[in-house]
Amino acid sequence: xxxxxxxxxxxxxxxxxxxxxxxxxxxxxxxxxxxxxxxxxxxxxxxxxxxxxxxxxxxxxxxxxxxxxxxxxxxxxxxxxxxxxxxxxxxxxxxxxxxxxxxxxxxxxxxxxxxxxxxxxxxxxxxxxxxxxxxxxxxxxxxxxxxxxxxxxxxxxxxxxxxxxxxxxxxxxxxxxxxxxxxxxxxxxxxxxxxxxxxxxxxxxxxxxxxxxxxxxxxxxxxxxxxxxxxxxxxxxxxxxxxxxxxxxxxxxxxxxxxxxxxxxxxxxxxxxxxxxxxxxxxxxxxxxxxxxxxxxxxxxxxxxxxxxxxxxxxxxxxxxxxxxxxxxxxxxxx
Amino acid sequence: xxxxxxxxxxxxxxxxxxxxxxxxxxxxxxxxxxxxxxxxxxxxxxxxxxxxxxxxxxxxxxxxxxxxxxxxxxxxxxxxxxxxxxxxxxxxxxxxxxxxxxxxxxxxxxxxxxxxxxxxxxxxxxxxxxxxxxxxxxxxxxxxxxxxxxxxxxxxxxxxxxxxxxxxxxxxxxxxxxxxxxxxxxxxxxxxxxxxxxxxxxxxxxxxxxxxxxxxxxxxxxxxxxxxxxxxxxxxxxxxxxxxxxxxxxxxxxxxxxxxxxxxxxxxxxxxxxxxxxxxxxxxxxxxxxxxxxxxxxxxxxxxxxxxxxxxxxxxxxxxxxxxxxxxxxxxxxx
DNA sequence: ATTTAGAATGTAATCGATTACAATCAGGTT
DNA sequence: AACCTGATTGTAATCGATTACATTCTAAAT
Numbered sequence: 001x002x003x004x005x006x007x008x009x010x011x012x013x014x015x016x017x018x019x020x021x022x023x024x025x026x027x028x029x030x031x032x033x034x035x036x037x038x039x040x041x042x043x044x045x046x047x048x049x050x051x052x053x054x055x056x057x058x059x060x061x062x063x064x065x066x067x068x069x070x071x072x073x074x075x076x077x078x079x080x081x082x083x084x085x086x087x088x089x090x091x092x093x094x095x096x097x098x099x100x101x102x103x104x105x106x107x108x109x110x111x112x113x114x115x116x117x118x119x120x121x122x123x124x125x126x127x128x129x130x131x132x133x134x135x136x137x138x139x140x141x142x143x144x145x146x147x148x149x150x151x152x153x154x155x156x157x158x159x160x161x162x163x164x165x166x167x168x169x170x171x172x173x174x175x176x177x178x179x180x181x182x183x184x185x186x187x188x189x190x191x192x193x194x195x196x197x198x199x200x201x202x203x204x205x206x207x208x209x210x211x212x213x214x215x216x217x218x219x220x221x222x223x224x225x226x227x228x229x230x231x232x233x234x235x236x237x238x239x240x241x242x243x244x245x246x247x248x249x250x251x252x253x254x255x256x257x258x259x260x261x262x263x264x265x266x267x268x269x270x271x272x273x274x275x276x277x278x279x280x281x282x283x284x285x286x287x288x289x290x291x292x293x294x295x296x297x298x299x300x301x302x303x304x305x306x307x308x309x310x311x312x313x314x315x316x317x318x319x320x321x322x323x324x325x326x327x328x329x330x331x332x333x334x335x
Numbered sequence: 336x337x338x339x340x341x342x343x344x345x346x347x348x349x350x351x352x353x354x355x356x357x358x359x360x361x362x363x364x365x366x367x368x369x370x371x372x373x374x375x376x377x378x379x380x381x382x383x384x385x386x387x388x389x390x391x392x393x394x395x396x397x398x399x400x401x402x403x404x405x406x407x408x409x410x411x412x413x414x415x416x417x418x419x420x421x422x423x424x425x426x427x428x429x430x431x432x433x434x435x436x437x438x439x440x441x442x443x444x445x446x447x448x449x450x451x452x453x454x455x456x457x458x459x460x461x462x463x464x465x466x467x468x469x470x471x472x473x474x475x476x477x478x479x480x481x482x483x484x485x486x487x488x489x490x491x492x493x494x495x496x497x498x499x500x501x502x503x504x505x506x507x508x509x510x511x512x513x514x515x516x517x518x519x520x521x522x523x524x525x526x527x528x529x530x531x532x533x534x535x536x537x538x539x540x541x542x543x544x545x546x547x548x549x550x551x552x553x554x555x556x557x558x559x560x561x562x563x564x565x566x567x568x569x570x571x572x573x574x575x576x577x578x579x580x581x582x583x584x585x586x587x588x589x590x591x592x593x594x595x596x597x598x599x600x601x602x603x604x605x606x607x608x609x610x611x612x613x614x615x616x617x618x619x620x621x622x623x624x625x626x627x628x629x630x631x632x633x634x635x636x637x638x639x640x641x642x643x644x645x646x647x648x649x650x651x652x653x654x655x656x657x658x659x660x661x662x663x664x665x666x667x668x669x670x
Numbered sequence: 671a672t673t674t675a676g677a678a679t680g681t682a683a684t685c686g687a688t689t690a691c692a693a694t695c696a697g698g699t700t
Numbered sequence: 701a702a703c704c705t706g707a708t709t710g711t712a713a714t715c716g717a718t719t720a721c722a723t724t725c726t727a728a729a730t
Contacts, residue, residue, distance in 0.1 A: 001392075003716055014680045019718055029678060049448040050389045051716035054685050057336075059385070061428075069417075070410045070610075079404055082431045086438075091445065093396075094429040096417045103421075110426065113384040220614060249614055256616075275405075276611045279555060279584055281591075338686055349710045354688060364708060386686030390715050 002043045011039035022047065061091045062302060063116040065107050067123040069096040072275050073291060074122050077143060080295020081120055088303060090117075101125045111138050118302045121145070125187065139305035143298040146315075148188060153305065155298040155316040159189060162287045162320040163196025163241070164203075166269050169285075169322055170239040171204050174331035175267065179212040179237035181226040181247050190215075193243045193271065212237055216247050223250025231258050238266060238331050245270035245277050245286055252280070252327065267328035283325035290318050337378045346374035357382065396426045397637060398451040400442050402458040404431040407610050408626060409457050412478060415630020416455055423638060425452075436460045446473050453637045456480070460522065474640035478633040481650075483523060488640065490633040490651040494524060497622045497655040498531025498576070499538075501604050504620075504657055505574040506539050509666035510602065514547040514572035516561040516582050525550075528578045528606065547572055551582050558585025566593050573601060573666050580605040580612050583619055587662065602663035618660035625653050 008015045013032060020028050021036040028036075039045070053059050064081055066074045078094075085092050093116055095107035105126045110116050111134070118139030124131060128147050134140060135152045142154040170178050180197045183190030194213070201208050214229055216222035223242055230236050231254065242248035248270030252262045262268050262282055270277065273288035297316055304311060343350045348367060355363050356371040363371075374380070388394050399416055401409045417427050428451055430442035440461045445451050446469070453474030459466060463482050469475060470487045477489040505513050515532045518525030529548070536543045549564055551557035558577055565571050566589065577583035583605030587597045597603050597617055605612060608623035632651055639646060 001716095004718095005716080015717080016681080016719075017679060020679090023718080027678080032678080046444075046447045046449075048389075048716050049450050050385060050394065051685090052718075054383075054385045054389050054687085054716085055718045057685070069404075069414055070407050072405050072407060072410075075405045075407075075410055078429075079431055079433060082404075082429065083433070091450070092429050092431075094413075094417065094427050096414055096427075098414060098418070109381075112381045114381075115384050115426070253614070276614070279588070279611070280614075281616055336686095339688095340686080350687080351689075351711080352709060355709090358688080362708080367708080383686050386715090387688075388715095389686080389717085390688045392715070 001048075002045050003048065004045075006043055007036065007039045007045050010043060011036045057114070059115055059117050060089055061093055061116045062299075062306075063093045063095055063107060063110050063119045065095040065097060065104055065119065065121050065123060067097050067104070067125065068099045069094065073272055073289070074144075076291035077122060077295040077298075080292040080297075081143075081299045082295075083292075084296045084299035084303070088299075090303075097123065105130065108134060118306050120298050120302055139302055141298045141302045141305065143294050145187075145189060151314055153301050153311060153314040153316075155294050155301060155318065157289050157294075157320040158317050159192035160196040160199065162271065162289075163193040163243070164200040165196075165320070165322055166241050166271060166287050167197045167200035168204075169324075170241060170267060170269060170328065171200065171206065173239070173267065173328060175237075175239035176206055176331070177212070177235070177237045177239075178206070179214070179230045179240040181214050181216045181223055181240060181242040181251060183215075183243040183247075184217050185215055190218075190243065197241055216243070218244050218246060220246045220250040220253075223247030224254045225250075227251035227254035228258075231255070231260075236266070239328065240266060240268050242268060242270050245272045245274045245284060248284055248286070248327070249276075249280060252282075252284075263327050263329040264332075267331075269328055273323050277323075278325065282327045285325045285328045286323050288321045288323045290320070293318055336383075337380050338383065339380070341378055342371065342374045342380050345378060346371045392449070394450055394452050395424055396428055396451045397634070398428045398430055398442060398445050398454045400430040400432065400439055400454065400456050400458060402432050402439070402460065403434045404429070408607055408624070409479075411626035412457055412630040412633075415627040415632075416478075416634045417630075418627075419631045419634035419638070423634075425638075432458065440465065443469060453641045455633050455637055474637055476633045476637045476640065478629050480522075480524060486649055488636050488646060488649040488651075490629050490636060490653065492624050492629075492655040493652050494527035495531040495534065497606065497624075498528040498578070499535040500531075500655070500657055501576050501606060501622050502532045502535035503539070504659075505576060505602060505604060505663065506535065506541065508574070508602065508663060510572075510574035511541055511666070512547070512570070512572045512574075513541070514549070514565045514575040516549050516551045516558055516575060516577040516586060518550075518578040518582075519552050520550055525553075525578065532576055551578070553579050553581060555581045555585040555588075558582030559589045560585075562586035562589035563593075566590070566595075571601070574663065575601060575603050577603060577605050580607045580609045580619060580621055583621065583662070584611075584615060587615070587617075587619075598662050598664040602666075604663055608658050612658075613660065617662045620660045620663045621658050623656045623658045625655070628653055 004015045004018050007018045021033050082092050097103040120141050122144050124145040124147055142152050144156050146154040182194045214226035216226050242251050248268050251268050255262050255266050270284050270286035273286045277284040277286050339350045339353050342353045353371055356368050420427050432438040455476050457479050459480040477487050481489040517529045549561035551561050577586050583603050586603050590597050590601050605619050605621035608621045612619040612621050
């Protein structure tokens, strides 16, 4: 291990000078600088970042807690975070909870032990009071999810308006009997998308029949099963809004298995626009989230927090977008 | 920031004793220990890990370089790595190259600067000499990819035998005219899967016609286009082996767009068994890689390297598996 | 030649832990 | 009482950088 002392000795200067050559070259004479650089190269010196960090009490590392790294939605957000982080000289520590809520909280110790300068949470399923407290002590940004009534800086889309948009699209196609497969209603995300659905229906004076709202859990299987329930109805919906794409896939599959067609017999719209949605058959009409931008915005926000810059606001709502593909069609089955 | 000194003062002992209470409690008297613990709790003391790491010259962190984090194949391997890492008290630094070869190499500095104790490479596209040199100086494990003729510890499946297995499966179904859509042939992975294909054909005395081997680049679009080439032949293949699932999806789509059916008119087999292969229509027959196990094995291997344990061998070949779904069927179109 | 300001460099404290070594203590032996 | 041993605890060096402050140099001004 070659340290700054070795370089200093070799170049016949003090360690202070070596340090200055590295961090503030303008403060040292050209000639000395050359000498030092030469020694650095000859010894292949690499500063020990741990020592630097200890001295400066900063790590140039941020922690990202992800509920499930194998979910492309999150990995795309993560990529956005990484992109900005690396460009600003930060490294990204990954905390993958593997869909286990208990593990999410454990990662917080990384911050407490000063091994990261800040944290981005892509999940808010742990105790909200814990998160709130934590945000008081450390730079923290919420992305994708949010906590109701909290002032923690948050980046996300407006899930209510997104869901409303999806529903109104179906309505604009002439559908009146519309079913919804919701996400789990114990998380804000699930509730918000249902809320958007209800708002759209109300705005157009359409009734929301309880039998046409089924609670899923964001999985393919739940989408499949809930659609089966709809199809068992004496008077099934002509269109279905699934709160995410996986459930929409399951729903479409259920329709096909019943020897019916999407979109001819039933229109289906999803939410998220994941990778496979365009490859799926029929290509899925859905609401697209700006995943990469959510990531970059969250990271930029965190950087401001770390640098104690003034925040102009703490809720950043990004634009979602309706992606029209081929799983929805005008209602040709008027009551 | 409360440090060990504050605790020492409060408990009326030296910092050495506090340190011992934390790391070797058996070396300090019960009574003192209690006093110290009390102070620790009252002050909510958290040891500064940076300082500890600096002193011990270890970081309890490993770096994983991923070519593309949004690819579920890699994120599953990553999850395996994380799983073992966290259970052994290690943290995972993520280096996502975003499919940019140049960025892969940049992450190596993290190691040089002693910010990680070891590294797992899920890609070997940078200069092999660079990797070889690096492996001399730092604990390094290759996962998924490998370098020909290298002694670097490697965890992967046997791509040649996997490809052979896929091809022989088609042959066992009575197919004789079999096409292959390869991966890029400038990477070992691509070459190996082609090699396996050729071996299987040779073993069964089947000719490999040049027009029936098309080079793709692992993307959906390339699969689509190469299949189009096959279909334009006067005598197209009755079965096609695509070197990964994405290309297989594209290939199937091409067949459908030509108003033919998979598997009735053409059988298609893929490689990797990614998430959507089972949802795809028809559900894709493919070779499944034990992604999670690749990750766990790689991490365990790296741990051994870090602890300087003896390695019994340096090539770990895990078992792949043929997953029979519905995209392949017996040849009903004998020449 | 002397003074002086500003540039360049060096000295040593510091960040917060760990740990080799030294010092002290408690209790048992003689 | 004097001595010894092993258990406990304390002192201070150490890890490798950064940086406040002190010192020395340089060159221009007087």
